[in-house]
Amino acid sequence: MFLFQSPAKPIWRQTWLRFCVMSGSLAGLAALVLPQLPASWSKTLRAQVAAQPTLISSALPPGSDAVPNVVAEPRPAPIDSVVRPYLAMSQLSYSLTEHVLAKHQAAVRYKQAVAIAQQALNLRQQGNSVELKRQEIALWQDAVSALGTIPSDTPEYVQAQAKIKEYSTIATVVNRYLERQQSAFxxxxxxxxxxxxxxxxxxxxxxxxxxxxxxxxxxxxxxxxxxxxxxxxxxxxxxxxxxxxxxxxxxxxxxxxxxxxxxxxxxxxxxxxxxxxxxxxxxxxxxxxxxxxxxxxxxxxxxxxxxxxxxxxxxxxxxxxxxxxxxxxxxxxxxxxxxxxxxxxxxxxxxxxxxxxxxxxxxxxxxxxxxxxxxxxxxxxxxxxxxxxxxxxxxxxxxxxxxxxxxxxxxxxxxxxxxxxxxxxxxxxxxxxxxxxxxxxxxxxxxxxxxxxxxx
The missing domain is CATH 3.40.710.10 (DD-peptidase/beta-lactamase superfamily)
Structure with a gap:
């Protein structure tokens, strides 16, 4: 366990940290890991600590700002207090991962939509039959649908909206051409x-x-x-x-x-x-x-x-x-x-x-x-x-x-x-x-x- 392999610390601090972690205290875990986490993670865990109703005011030794309050009296910790720190960490990790994945997926969908649009353009080289025009319209519509799933907080959003307008207009024009072709009789x-x-x-x-x-x-x-x-x-x-x-x-x-x-x-x-x-x-x-x-x-x-x-x-x-x-x-x-x-x-x-x-x-x-x-x-x-x-x-x-x-x-x-x-x-x-x-x-x-x- 990394707690006991860290560089030597004052005896009082080692003992206190061991006690907090073993007792399932969110405050103890935060004091241990906060200094080593990115700012966004630290902010989330500080908020979790501040929300704990079981903490009371008790000053740390001078110069320590990791956690403002500590537990006044040791007492058996309920099961949920043991699990809560790990859940908080998991939720934070999941949220950050989801955000990164969303940005990646937005970029992938944008590229897919552009590729689908290129397929629609390639169909025009094959002729003007009714079936080909139907396929082309379906491809333009698929491209528009893919672009419509791109979130507004991603870098591709503005470009996607412009492409939606462009592809929708093309689909309308092709559809009108198809209608005239089918109604020619x-x-x-x-x-x-x-x-x-x-x-x-x-x-x-x-x-x-x-x-x-x-x-x-x-x-x-x-x-x-x-x-x-x-x-x-x-x-x-x-x-x-x-x-x-x-x-x-x-x-x-x-x-x-x-x-x-x-x-x-x-x-x-x-x-x-x-x-x-x-x-x-x-x-x-x-x-x-x-x-x-x-x-x-x-x-x-x-x-x-x-x-x-x-x-x-x-x-x-x-x-x-x-x-x-x-x-x-x-x-x-x-x-x-x-x-x-x-x-x-x-x-x-x-x-x-x-x-x-x-x-x-x-x-x-x-x-x-x-x-x-x-x-x-x-x-x-x-x-x-x-x-x-x-x-x-x-x-x-x-x-x-x-x-x-x-x-x-x-x-x-x-x-x-x-x-x-x-x-x-x-x-x-x-x-x-x-x-x-x-x-x-x-x-x-x-x-x-x-x-x-x-x-x-």
Missing amino acids: LKPIAAAGGNGSAVRIGLCQLGTTECRSFQGNVPPVSLASLVKLPLAVALMHQVTNAKASLDELIYIDPANFTENAQGAKIFVEKTYTLREVMVRMITESNNIATNQLIDYMGYDAINAALKAEGFTGTSVGHKLVGSKTFPKTMGAGLNRSTADELTQMMMRIYSFTKDSDEEILNALVGQYDLDFGYRALVKEKPNIFWIGEKTGQNSRVIGSTVAFKVGDERYVMTVTIDKSKSQGRLRQIIRDVARHVLDHGPLDQSSTAPKIARNF
């Missing part, structure tokens, strides 16, 4: 039979993040009755947040009268439940019901609800007009959305993201107007099945957002054509897109794996 479909620049297409596979788009982020010149889908989403937001009840009775104001499709059953100066008004707005494409719902919620609440649901490119600004009769308060804003956002609304509804989505889905399945998507797909059975739809048409646009099934997979698609009344062309685009999915397989190729494997 939509361009000839849109151009067939007319002006392709007037067409907007959004397509997504349910249960995945895979979507395809042709001008899907460009708003059509008008929403026509397609605005009824966002209105239903906004209403269900209010219901979910206890700001409305579907069982509430509402009065149909004569000021909201306009022409409706034949067979529509909402009449002015009558009272209906909020649920019936919403359902008939969808199933009958009922204009009077639409106008009353706009009054019921108000434009500000509608648009706030849509933003809260994540549909920032969609807004409601005016009521609907039938053949010629305007409601008394028309509104001065725009009804605006995109094929991509309408498709995302359908994705959410058909995925049952919220309990209230079932109310809208039931209305979509009961759509009375079957001239667009339904007629486009009905002859494609048993390979393609129509599931549900919301249509829209006026003098400025024709369109439909439709759900359908190919094999075991479900899809939603929105198609609009500006300045067109051609139902035949709209049906052909819907049919051609669905057939492409049938012929080339799911958008998410991993969905071709056996169902049990996918669930696992």
